[in-house]
Amino acid sequence: xxxxxxxxxxxxxxxxxxxxxxxxxxxxxxxxxxxxxxxxxxxxxxxxxxxxxxxxxxxxxxxxxxxxxxxxxxxxxxxxxxxxxxxxxxxxxxxxxxxxxxxxxxxxxxxxxxxxxxxxxxxxxxxxxxxxxxxxxxxxxxxxxxxxxxxxxxxxxxxxxxxxxxxxxxxxxxxxxxxxxxxxxxxxxxxxxxxxxxxxxxxxxxxxxxxxxxxxxxxxxxxxxxxxxxxxxxxxxxxxxxxxxxxxxxxxxxxxxxxxxxxxxxxxxxxxxxxxxxxxxxxxxxxxxxxxxxxxxxxxxxxxxxxxxxxxxxxxxxxxxxxxxxxx
Amino acid sequence: xxxxxxxxxxxxxxxxxxxxxxxxxxxxxxxxxxxxxxxxxxxxxxxxxxxxxxxxxxxxxxxxxxxxxxxxxxxxxxxxxxxxxxxxxxxxxxxxxxxxxxxxxxxxxxxxxxxxxxxxxxxxxxxxxxxxxxxxxxxxxxxxxxxxxxxxxxxxxxxxxxxxxxxxxxxxxxxxxxxxxxxxxxxxxxxxxxxxxxxxxxxxxxxxxxxxxxxxxxxxxxxxxxxxxxxxxxxxxxxxxxxxxxxxxxxxxxxxxxxxxxxxxxxxx
Numbered sequence: 050x051x052x053x054x055x056x057x058x059x060x061x062x063x064x065x066x067x068x069x070x071x072x073x074x075x076x077x078x079x080x081x082x083x084x085x086x087x088x089x090x091x092x093x094x095x096x097x098x099x100x101x102x103x104x105x106x107x108x109x110x111x112x113x114x115x116x117x118x119x120x121x122x123x124x125x126x127x128x129x130x131x132x133x134x135x136x137x138x139x140x141x142x143x144x145x146x147x148x149x150x151x152x153x154x155x156x157x158x159x160x161x162x163x164x165x166x167x168x169x170x171x172x173x174x175x176x177x178x179x180x181x182x183x184x185x186x187x188x189x190x191x192x193x194x195x196x197x198x199x200x201x202x203x204x205x206x207x208x209x210x211x212x213x214x215x216x217x218x219x220x221x222x223x224x225x226x227x228x229x230x231x232x233x234x235x236x237x238x239x240x241x242x243x244x245x246x247x248x249x250x251x252x253x254x255x256x257x258x259x260x261x262x263x264x265x266x267x268x269x270x271x272x273x274x275x276x277x278x279x280x281x282x283x284x285x286x287x288x289x290x291x292x293x294x295x296x297x298x299x300x301x302x303x304x305x306x307x308x309x310x311x312x313x314x315x316x317x318x319x320x321x322x323x324x325x326x327x328x329x330x331x332x333x334x335x336x337x338x339x340x341x342x343x344x345x346x347x348x349x350x351x352x353x354x355x356x357x358x359x360x361x362x363x364x365x366x367x368x369x370x371x372x373x374x375x376x377x
Numbered sequence: 378x379x380x381x382x383x384x385x386x387x388x389x390x391x392x393x394x395x396x397x398x399x400x401x402x403x404x405x406x407x408x409x410x411x412x413x414x415x416x417x418x419x420x421x422x423x424x425x426x427x428x429x430x431x432x433x434x435x436x437x438x439x440x441x442x443x444x445x446x447x448x449x450x451x452x453x454x455x456x457x458x459x460x461x462x463x464x465x466x467x468x469x470x471x472x473x474x475x476x477x478x479x480x481x482x483x484x485x486x487x488x489x490x491x492x493x494x495x496x497x498x499x500x501x502x503x504x505x506x507x508x509x510x511x512x513x514x515x516x517x518x519x520x521x522x523x524x525x526x527x528x529x530x531x532x533x534x535x536x537x538x539x540x541x542x543x544x545x546x547x548x549x550x551x552x553x554x555x556x557x558x559x560x561x562x563x564x565x566x567x568x569x570x571x572x573x574x575x576x577x578x579x580x581x582x583x584x585x586x587x588x589x590x591x592x593x594x595x596x597x598x599x600x601x602x603x604x605x606x607x608x609x610x611x612x613x614x615x616x617x618x619x620x621x622x623x624x625x626x627x628x629x630x631x632x633x634x635x636x637x638x639x640x641x642x643x644x645x646x
Binding site: 191 | 540543544546547551552553554562565568
């Protein structure tokens with residue numbers, strides 16, 4: 050295991066940011082710390098980097114106890130949400146910083162900087178100042194800078210959080226490909242479940258200072274440990290006393306006699322290819338159902354239609370008030 | 378912009394220009410006029426006098442040392458105030474503003490109380506060790522440091538707040554030690570604020586009168602600074618010479634203002 054976090058607790062005044070957290074992060078993988086804002090994931094990342102210190106517990110990196118080590122002795126690369134570029138240095142100087150601190154020979158620094166700028170596709174910008182770069186370029190530069198010191202682990206704190214949606218998506222794919230090339234143990238913090246599901250090999254779901262679940266994207270999606278994990282990984286709705294994903298609900302215009310619940314379509318909202326239907330049940334509850342636009346046309350449902358709902362076979366459901374998930 | 382009628386606009390302009398003219402421009406111009414009234418001979422005579430030269434040198438030395446001390450102290454305190462939490466931080470921040478609000482005469486008097494050689498708190502023991510503070514250069518430096526104390530800090534603190542500590546943390550994570558981070562990251566980021574603070578401190582230190590008046594023995598050739606020399610000359614009916622020294626002081630202030638004006642736009646990047 051590359052990073053071992055044992056029983057780490059951190060408080061800010063009365064607020065418990067991390068409550069007895071233990072996680073092991075495997076070598077060479079891309080791991081996501083996923084959770085809502087204020088859930089403690091950034092704090093955990095900063096404690097791994099040594100930028101914050103834990104009140105109690107232990108951190109070890111590659112088998113070395115790092116709990117008391119200052120950040121500069123941990124050999125981690127850290128990428129900040131707001132880039133933290135050195136504004137008074139050129140792109141090349143930014144990337145060279147860690148190498149110059151380590152007093153590497155000049156020729157080696159130059160060669161390495163060139164290599165890294167090539168890796169992040171910024172070669173032609175090496176003499177620019179950071180304020181002449183776009184957000185995405187700055188973040189790529191920050192990544193090259195962190196990689197320059199050949200860190201044992203690379204830590205990214207909401208790396209794409211300050212970028213617009215399109216650039217985010219590009220950089221996300223790019224990070225995945227970069228990781229496949231470089232293979233450095235990488236941990237990144239995100240509150241975007243799509244980002245985590247798409248990029249990570251392993252996801253650690255953190256909420257209110259506790260680890261809710263650790264697993265591969267598939268495991269998390271197919272076997273959510275609880276209500277929270279299920280609802281955090283995607284939209285959920287409630288039907289028949291269970292939490293279920295809205296695309297796992299089957300909707301019919303006639304009852305088939307299979308314990309369906311009857312209701313009326315009260316609202317139809319189209320988002321691109323997808324349609325979100327709000328169904329007002331006879332019991333008074335509202336249920337969200339999603340389907341593709343073409344499927345909706347096919348069955349001929351519209352606002353005001355009387356419909357019958359049932360949970361699809363094999364869908365993942367979780368009983369509403371806690372409990373273990375079961376396939377329906 | 379709110380639109381204002383033409384007559385009102387003219388009245389406002391005349392008021393503003395007139396105010397500055399009668400209060401600043403005219404008196405200063407008159408000073409220059411009186412300095413050069415009889416050609417350059419008055420100026421040359423004045424600055425050839427050994428006592429005047431000694432006073433100017435003393436002012437230069439006191440200002441240089443006071444600014445150097447305030448530079449080091451100011452940057453250190455600024456970083457302490459912005460980057461660290463400690464008990465008494467707000468009190469320290471408030472204390473730093475005292476020199477802005479308290480009269481320089483009070484500063485001089487309080488220094489005399491603490492450091493005078495006869496019944497001051499530290500004075501006698503310092504004097505036993507051969508250090509005379511009051512009526513001597515150390516006293517002048519202390520008084521000048523005191524009055525110029527907040528100038529560097531009040532320039533640097535907002536800039537430190539603005540740049541945040543992201544860059545410093547990034548440097549640390551890249552392997553830089555605390556001193557390396559300071560020299561390579563923090564200092565270059567606050568460079569212009571520091572320069573601006575130094576220029577302001579220099580102007581303030583060169584022009585200080587009230588505080589040094591109290592701690593100086595006011596003896597020519599001993600510890601009379603340039604501003605005190607102006608007063609001394611004036612009261613000895615050597616007005617023309619007083620004007621010449623005063624004019625030089627004005628030139629120094631204007632030079633400082635020009636430096637600031639040239640530097641200011643550079644801070645915005």
